[in-house]
Amino acid sequence: MADSVLVVGGGPSGLMAAITAARVGAKVTVLEANEKPGRKLLATGNGKCNLTNMRMDPSVYRGNDTKFIQKVIAHYDQEQVLAFFSEIGLATINKAGWIYPRTEQASSVLDLLLMEATDLKIKIKTKEKVEKIYKELTPEGKSAFVVKTGTWQYIADTVVIACGSPASSVRGASDDVNAFADFFQIRREEFLPALVPLKVKGDFTGKWAGIRTHASVTLVVNGKKIAKDTGELQLTEYGISGIPVFQISRFAVHACREKSLVEAVLNFFPEWTEEELRDELATRVENRPDKSLSQMLVGLLPDKLIPIFIAQLSGGQSGAGTRNLSAGQLSDWLTRAAYRLRHFKVKITGAASLGQAQICSGGILAEELKESMESKSISGLFFCGESVDADGPCGGYNLQWAWSSGYTAGISAAYKGRC
Ligand SMILES: Cc1cc2nc3c(=O)[nH]c(=O)nc-3n(C[C@H](O)[C@H](O)[C@H](O)COP(=O)(O)OP(=O)(O)OC[C@H]3O[C@@H](n4cnc5c(N)ncnc54)[C@H](O)[C@@H]3O)c2cc1C
Numbered sequence: 180m181a182d183s184v185l186v187v188g189g190g191p192s193g194l195m196a197a198i199t200a201a202r203v204g205a206k207v208t209v210l211e212a213n214e215k216p217g218r219k220l221l222a223t224g225n226g227k228c229n230l231t232n233m234r235m236d237p238s239v240y241r242g243n244d245t246k247f248i249q250k251v252i253a254h255y256d257q258e259q260v261l262a263f264f265s266e267i268g269l270a271t272i273n274k275a276g277w278i279y280p281r282t283e284q285a286s287s288v289l290d291l292l293l294m295e296a297t298d299l300k301i302k303i304k305t306k307e308k309v310e311k312i313y314k315e316l317t318p319e320g321k322s323a324f325v326v327k328t329g330t331w332q333y334i335a336d337t338v339v340i341a342c343g344s345p346a347s348s349v350r351g352a353s354d355d356v357n358a359f360a361d362f363f364q365i366r367r368e369e370f371l372p373a374l375v376p377l378k379v380k381g382d383f384t385g386k387w388a389g390i391r392t393h394a395s396v397t398l399v400v401n402g403k404k405i406a407k408d409t410g411e412l413q414l415t416e417y418g419i420s421g422i423p424v425f426q427i428s429r430f431a432v433h434a435c436r437e438k439s440l441v442e443a444v445l446n447f448f449p450e451w452t453e454e455e456l457r458d459e460l461a462t463r464v465e466n467r468p469d470k471s472l473s474q475m476l477v478g479l480l481p482d483k484l485i486p487i488f489i490a491q492l493s494g495g496q497s498g499a500g501t502r503n504l505s506a507g508q509l510s511d512w513l514t515r516a517a518y519r520l521r522h523f524k525v526k527i528t529g530a531a532s533l534g535q536a537q538i539c540s541g542g543i544l545a546e547e548l549k550e551s552m553e554s555k556s557i558s559g560l561f562f563c564g565e566s567v568d569a570d571g572p573c574g575g576y577n578l579q580w581a582w583s584s585g586y587t588a589g590i591s592a593a594y595k596g597r598c
Contacts, residue, residue: 183208184592185326185335187309187359189216190351191578192564193341194292195585196592200339201299205593208335209301210328212308212342213351217289222349223578228285230264231257231582232575234276239576241429242568243368244545248580251550251569255586257579267291277574307331312338312359314557324559337559337592339552341585344370344539344565356542356566363557365547368568371436372536373429374577376413376420377443380526383487387414390481391421395449398427399442399524400434409449414483417531419443426572429540432530441527447480447520457517464501464509472501472512480520488523492516538577542568551591552584559595563588 184200186193189211201207209216223229235257237249261271261278268291270281280287296303311327317334326333345354360367395409396419408426412419427443434441448456463475472492476485492515501509530536543562547555552567554560563584571577 183335184337184339184589185210185324185333186339186341186589187312187326188340188342188564188566189213189303189305190341190343190564190581191217191220191292192343192566192581192585192588193339194296195582196339196341196561196563196589197301197303198292198295198299199586199589200593201296201301203590203593207299207301207593208333209296209303210307210309210326210333211303211305211351212353214305216293216303216305218351219343219347219349220289220578221285222347223285224279224575226285227279227283228288229277229279229573229575229578230271230288231260231278231579232276233257233273233278234574235576235579239574240569240571240580241373241540242545242570244568247545247548247550248569251552251587252579252583254550255583259586260579260582263582264288264291267295309342309355309359311362312340312560313362314559322559337561337595339561339563339585339588339592340566341562341564341588342566344542345533346370346372346374346536346539346565348534356562360543363554363560365554365556366544367547368541368544370533370539370541371432372530372533373432373540373570374425374538374573375428375432375533375536376415376531377418377424377428377431378528378531379418379443380528383490384414384418385416386487387483388416390414390483392447392481392484393449394423395446396423396427397444397446398431398434398527399444400430400439402440405430405434412445418527419445419525420531422573425537428530429570431527433540435527435529443525443527445523445525447484447523449521451521453517453521456520457513460513460516464513468502470501475501488516488519492519537573538565538570540568540570542566544568550587551595552588553591553595559592561588561592 240248307328394412397407406427408423410423413421
């Protein structure tokens, strides 16, 4: 069993670790709980797989030790990832830095990884959920890992734990890394949902459900602006979703956990200044003075939002015509409306379920790991991917972490198995 590397989990980080280890000559086995590897990979980027980002600013990553994350990303950066995928046959397309397969099918990425694994004679055992990992001495007096599933027991020189996080409802998503870490007394940060929709306080959310609109979202914690993003905002029955919400959600979830006052300011007209928006409203009133206040907003705001704004600005008097307002009242209304349409403040009460999260923050603490992704306390035990305390925003950054950390763990596990 010399040079044997066992990888727990056949997701992107596990497959990358396996391929890298096998390329330098290790005998590699991957144990995957599902009936097929890479289920979550198939769900990425709405099935299109945003596999990395050419605008790689490693400071976008979050975790308890961001310097550690940056070093690991540098071991195998986006250029190396692109070269790897090109070499195994993937044509890619660059959308403002976000890289996708040219086919826009995540299955192309998985198929090519699996073909490469087959060429390298990597054994992929599916429906093999790892239940226990421990170390023992072999009859030859060598220290080896014993990896137990429900039906079998595997022996390996080194083990790479790549079993992801409990985020998403994709089958196989698990927090099994927690039990493995606890057994070896390796410290970890609690998994919390990140890149997740947020819940909002208020009875109006049921009325706005289904709207998708261009907006910016600013996260405000205890009165301080923390993060901001702009894009397609989705309004849901319980709150807010969409990429701009995902991008700020990690910070909102952590702030809610600390019982801070967490608010989001929705700007429904980020492309206009407040003055420009007020001018637009004033022109509308001037052109059609007989329209009611709510009619005046038709064509400017998504329909379901109009009664919500009117209720806030005019005490619900949607039928009130602008002719009925004095010049002073109208001017005041226009100013308040322009402000409110750009500063719609909502209270965030928490995150949607873990099943609705794309990733988790938390996992094995960087301080427990060497830069090779090996545990500092358990020789020969490696971790990679989402099981480790590193998370990035939308844009291909989480898969880049899976490739970089998987590569690092794979090559280090292979060489460790040899000494
Ligand atoms: C809907 C969705 C869209 C996403 N889109 C993107 C995107 O476009 N770009 C991007 O960068 N990121 C995206 N992500 C995040 C990305 O998918 C993850 O960061 C990535 O899959 C993590 O890879 P991993 O190998 O660490 O874990 P996983 O992909 O979760 O793989 C872990 C594997 O381990 C297996 N496993 C778990 N426990 C055990 C066990 N005990 N024994 C054996 N096997 C086990 C699981 O079945 C799974 O196959 C998205 C996530 C979701 C849910």
